[in-house]
Amino acid sequence: MLSLQGISKTFYPGTINEKTALSNLSLEVKDGDFITIIGSNGAGKSTLFNAISGVFYVDEGTITLGGQNITYRPEHKRSRTIGRLFQDPLKGTAPHMTIEENLALAYLRSSRGNAPFSRISKKDRAMFRDHLSLLGMGLEDRMGHPVGMLSGGQRQALTLLMATLVPPQLLLLDEHTAALDPATADQVLKLTREIVARDHITCLMVTHNMSQALELGNRTLMMAEGKVVLDVEGEQREGMTVQDLLEQFKAGTGQQLDNDRMLLS
Amino acid sequence: MLYIVQTALELGFLYALVAMALFLSYRILDIADLTTDGAFVLGAAVSVTVTAAGHPILAIPATMATGACAGFVTAFLQTRLGVPSILAGIITNTGLYTVNLMVMGWSSNVSLLKDDTIFSLFRKTGIGGAWYDTVLAGGVTVLMAVLLVLFLGTRLGLSIRATGDNRDMVRASSVNPTFTITVGLCIANALTALSGGMVGQYQRTADINGGTGIVVIGLACLIIGETVLGRRSILKGSIAVIVGSILYRLVYAIVLYTKVVPVEGLKLVTAFIVGLAIAAPALRSWAAFQKKKAMAGKGGKG
Numbered sequence: 159m160l161s162l163q164g165i166s167k168t169f170y171p172g173t174i175n176e177k178t179a180l181s182n183l184s185l186e187v188k189d190g191d192f193i194t195i196i197g198s199n200g201a202g203k204s205t206l207f208n209a210i211s212g213v214f215y216v217d218e219g220t221i222t223l224g225g226q227n228i229t230y231r232p233e234h235k236r237s238r239t240i241g242r243l244f245q246d247p248l249k250g251t252a253p254h255m256t257i258e259e260n261l262a263l264a265y266l267r268s269s270r271g272n273a274p275f276s277r278i279s280k281k282d283r284a285m286f287r288d289h290l291s292l293l294g295m296g297l298e299d300r301m302g303h304p305v306g307m308l309s310g311g312q313r314q315a316l317t318l319l320m321a322t323l324v325p326p327q328l329l330l331l332d333e334h335t336a337a338l339d340p341a342t343a344d345q346v347l348k349l350t351r352e353i354v355a356r357d358h359i360t361c362l363m364v365t366h367n368m369s370q371a372l373e374l375g376n377r378t379l380m381m382a383e384g385k386v387v388l389d390v391e392g393e394q395r396e397g398m399t400v401q402d403l404l405e406q407f408k409a410g411t412g413q414q415l416d417n418d419r420m421l422l423s
Numbered sequence: 424m425l426y427i428v429q430t431a432l433e434l435g436f437l438y439a440l441v442a443m444a445l446f447l448s449y450r451i452l453d454i455a456d457l458t459t460d461g462a463f464v465l466g467a468a469v470s471v472t473v474t475a476a477g478h479p480i481l482a483i484p485a486t487m488a489t490g491a492c493a494g495f496v497t498a499f500l501q502t503r504l505g506v507p508s509i510l511a512g513i514i515t516n517t518g519l520y521t522v523n524l525m526v527m528g529w530s531s532n533v534s535l536l537k538d539d540t541i542f543s544l545f546r547k548t549g550i551g552g553a554w555y556d557t558v559l560a561g562g563v564t565v566l567m568a569v570l571l572v573l574f575l576g577t578r579l580g581l582s583i584r585a586t587g588d589n590r591d592m593v594r595a596s597s598v599n600p601t602f603t604i605t606v607g608l609c610i611a612n613a614l615t616a617l618s619g620g621m622v623g624q625y626q627r628t629a630d631i632n633g634g635t636g637i638v639v640i641g642l643a644c645l646i647i648g649e650t651v652l653g654r655r656s657i658l659k660g661s662i663a664v665i666v667g668s669i670l671y672r673l674v675y676a677i678v679l680y681t682k683v684v685p686v687e688g689l690k691l692v693t694a695f696i697v698g699l700a701i702a703a704p705a706l707r708s709w710a711a712f713q714k715k716k717a718m719a720g721k722g723g724k725g
Contacts, residue, residue: 211595237597250595252588255581263585266578267597274579320596 160187165219179205181384192361192375202384203364207330212236241321243334250317253306261286264320311342331363368400382411427676435669436560440618442644442664444611452587452607457512458497461519462612463634466619468526471629490616491609498605532630540624568661583607644668646700
């Protein structure tokens, strides 16, 4: 499905700020995997997502998605098959466009090929309504409102809907509930779970919540210094506790897990 | 008096296309496109030259095509070559000066004497009677507004709007900002050139300096319209530019007629109004801050 082979990325090479963000990292993701990723600050989790989605090109290694080599494919082309959600709920939607227009943009780009003058039909609009009502936030009655008037949680739920309206090959969630209040975060997480399960979307999710990392999905990765230091799934993962995870991390890297947000949660 | 209103309507409709172009580039794409002045003269020059050669109708698509080319150069400079967007417009604008002279046969102005223009051809159809100029100008402008509104609801149109609204989102949602900015600037400058082309045939002349300050006047029209109608939706915005442009020309005509302000002073007044209008949010927050500071000062002493 997704295959990373020996990818490396160094920022600011040859300067005093040189930072190796990804170091010869390899990863095989199977179709339908829901992988949670945890790691210290600066371990390379977000960098990994940026490499997969094409924010920058990797220095070394190859990236294959669905059998196609996408290592040098530009970001906007990869976005057709890779959905993304960021921590900041403001990043995923256009505030001055209405809910319907945001959905239309997301839907038309992935459903109608390249026809630049395609428009949404009445049928599409009814379909948007149905999907919005599934969010349980009353957004289906506010389709003509600008998105800038919604709360962070509503915007994030809408972004999730936009990213999955036409199921992507791969969904990348970069701490997408971290900026929300606990109740809203739970709600968005529940929606994420339902949608991912319903459409069998292959999904990678960065989280700072260790118990969440073990509870959600079928596989957990731990990252440190641009490498995957722990990769558990199946039976091994079933019985694991947060304590086990911390010990494994220490054994794998020789250091304590250090993530400011993790300590608080 | 009726004559003043008629002239204001005609010029208002004709120049509304510039305000519409700025609505697209400045409001929707969030780019200050200074190609406008040059693109306007380019439109006038092409239109008058082609009309003089005997093709007044062909002149219209020709102006739009050349305007789109000018927009493409500006877009290319800023999206592919990393030139800051304002500078890109100024560079194109400067180059256009020579291009415009060249189009006009290396002369600083060209005139149409007895040649047929789209206006004289339209008059022969008898539609609109004595208001034929107004009907044609209004018809073209309203048609362009309708096309623009329809276009902005398509996949490409929505992508252009998202590009100006949230760059972060655009990167994550398979929109290529290089492409959307290019298309947006091409359309905007095609509209500006169309305005120049229509005005050129209407006034039967093109002047190399005819576009000076047109970008600021266009912004003034945009701002006047938005003040009157609000700036919520695309449809409202498109109507607002037309209303704003007509209001601006009315004020202009009244000033011309009554001479309250010397006509030579009108550009200064326009510049002042536009500067003030664009500065309004900053001025408001400054005033609010001063008020807060004054209140805090009082509270501290008391």
